[in-house]
Amino acid sequence: xxxxxxxxxxxxxxxxxxxxxxxxxxxxxxxxxxxxxxxxxxxxxxxxxxxxxxxxxxxxxxxxxxxxxxxxxxxxxxxxxxxxxxxxxxxxxxxxxxxxxxxxxxxxxxxxxxxxxxxxxxxxxxxxxxxxxxxxxxxxxxxxxxxxxxxxx
Numbered sequence: 001x002x003x004x005x006x007x008x009x010x011x012x013x014x015x016x017x018x019x020x021x022x023x024x025x026x027x028x029x030x031x032x033x034x035x036x037x038x039x040x041x042x043x044x045x046x047x048x049x050x051x052x053x054x055x056x057x058x059x060x061x062x063x064x065x066x067x068x069x070x071x072x073x074x075x076x077x078x079x080x081x082x083x084x085x086x087x088x089x090x091x092x093x094x095x096x097x098x099x100x101x102x103x104x105x106x107x108x109x110x111x112x113x114x115x116x117x118x119x120x121x122x123x124x125x126x127x128x129x130x131x132x133x134x135x136x137x138x139x140x141x142x143x144x145x146x147x148x149x150x151x152x153x
Contacts, residue, residue: 011087012087
């Protein structure tokens with residue numbers, strides 16, 4: 001039996017970035033999950049970011065996301081860094097912009113790798129870097145009438 005790392009399924013895929021998008025429409029868990037389906041993957045990690053009803057001890061009444069025109073290109077750059085670091089078989093990321101309600105999906109990312117540990121690590125790296133590096137801004141309105149802009153996701 002050949003060592004595990006000699007099998008093609010143990011390696012990153014040739015074109016692992018399957019779906020990247022910024023949308024004004026509702027996001028779909030099923031779409032993202034289907035996009036990262038891969039027969040050679042033993043682990044798929046999925047992260048879903050939802051709009052919560054509070055932030056920093058204050059009640060959130062309304063929330064909106066906006067982005068810079070380069071946001072999708074930056075998303076791709078972040079995804080390419082993740083696939084360069086991990087043996088990613090498939091990767092997908094979608095982010096909402098526009099006005100959202102409490103409970104709405106704001107971001108969905110998923111990564112499939114040969115093993116679960118790699119999938120967890122790659123998915124965590126993907127969402128963390130998207131949050132810190134992609135020019136998407138959140139505008140929150142609080143129930144006391146105050147509001148704030150939050151940089152990058």
